[in-house]
Amino acid sequence: MLQRIEISQVGRVYDDGFVALAGASFDIRAGSMTVLVGPSGCGKTTLLRLIGGLDHPTSGRVIFHGAAGALQQPRTAFAFQEARLLPWRTVLDNVALPLELAGVAPAERIERATAMLTRVGLGGATRKLPGQLSGGMRMRASIARALVTAPQLLLLDEPFGAVDEISRHALDDLLRSLWAELAMTVVMVTHSIVEATYVAEQVVVMAPAPGRIVAQFTPSFAHHSPLLRATPEFAAVNAEVLRSLGEAMVGAQR
Numbered sequence: 010m011l012q013r014i015e016i017s018q019v020g021r022v023y024d025d026g027f028v029a030l031a032g033a034s035f036d037i038r039a040g041s042m043t044v045l046v047g048p049s050g051c052g053k054t055t056l057l058r059l060i061g062g063l064d065h066p067t068s069g070r071v072i073f074h075g076a077a078g079a080l081q082q083p084r085t086a087f088a089f090q091e092a093r094l095l096p097w098r099t100v101l102d103n104v105a106l107p108l109e110l111a112g113v114a115p116a117e118r119i120e121r122a123t124a125m126l127t128r129v130g131l132g133g134a135t136r137k138l139p140g141q142l143s144g145g146m147r148m149r150a151s152i153a154r155a156l157v158t159a160p161q162l163l164l165l166d167e168p169f170g171a172v173d174e175i176s177r178h179a180l181d182d183l184l185r186s187l188w189a190e191l192a193m194t195v196v197m198v199t200h201s202i203v204e205a206t207y208v209a210e211q212v213v214v215m216a217p218a219p220g221r222i223v224a225q226f227t228p229s230f231a232h233h234s235p236l237l238r239a240t241p242e243f244a245a246v247n248a249e250v251l252r253s254l255g256e257a258m259v260g261a262q263r
């Protein structure tokens with residue numbers, strides 16, 4: 010059983026010599042919700058790929074700790090800003106695809122994909138093609154596809170960046186409820202400070218040149234409901250995150 014992910018002095022220098030990430034260190038508790046924020050180019054996607062095992066650090070390590078020592082990469086799923094659905098497959102067949110690739114029998118994959126689509130609010134759209142969905146619906150399908158294999162680790166790179174603000178709030182609420190229900194570890198990248206403050210248990214603030222971690226926050230609210238976003242309590246935490254991001258930018262420009 011995964012207990013925590015240790016990001017230990019992780020650095021990534023790309024082949025052209027560019028230092029995208031320098032000595033990043035922090036812990037991610039298993040079952041937690043961590044959000045990475047920071048200006049464009051500060052290494053968020055780079056770090057997410059390293060956590061997901063899509064790339065390897067050039068220094069330091071990403072360590073998956075279990076009770077009895079280090080573990081292999083846990084079952085990991087990704088979702089990105091674009092839904093990346095196959096346009097010629099129905100929504101159901103798109104969501105069932107990871108199960109098909111894993112060799113799950115047809116009846117079971119249809120059952121599991123249908124259940125996940127229902128869970129994300131797309132139970133009525135299973136036979137539609139991606140081109141017949143709204144942007145928000147496409148993202149729901151993309152999340153369903155990521156979750157259908159029951160990942161232990163879900164990595165999201167600006168997943169809701171391309172949808173309108175109202176849909177985005179609904180998707181943030183959906184993400185939080187899925188996270189609570191499915192007991193998975195989530196790491197999400199976003200450009201939205203409001204989204205980070207609302208969704209995260211742990212906000213990790215990054216700065217560029219070289220990419221690094223400059224602050225960490227653990228937003229904790231007495232009542233987590235959609236109206237939280239309109240409270241002074243929320244605004245205060247949000248301002249704190251915004252301030253640290255501003256300070257990081259000023260530091261980077263010096």
Ligand SMILES: Nc1ncnc2c1ncn2[C@@H]1O[C@H](COP(=O)(O)OP(=O)(O)OP(=O)(O)O)[C@@H](O)[C@H]1O
Nearest residue numbers: 023024025027029048049050051052053054055056
């Ligand atoms: N394969 C690569 N080779 C060289 N440099 C790269 C490569 N991939 C990314 N970079 C550089 O590393 C830095 C960090 O990139 P990364 O994609 O991690 O940033 P980001 O924080 O995700 O930015 P954004 O918010 O715009 O998505 C950028 O300056 C980018 O140009």
Ligand SMILES: [Mg+2]
Nearest residue numbers: 053054055166
């Ligand atoms: Mg990125």
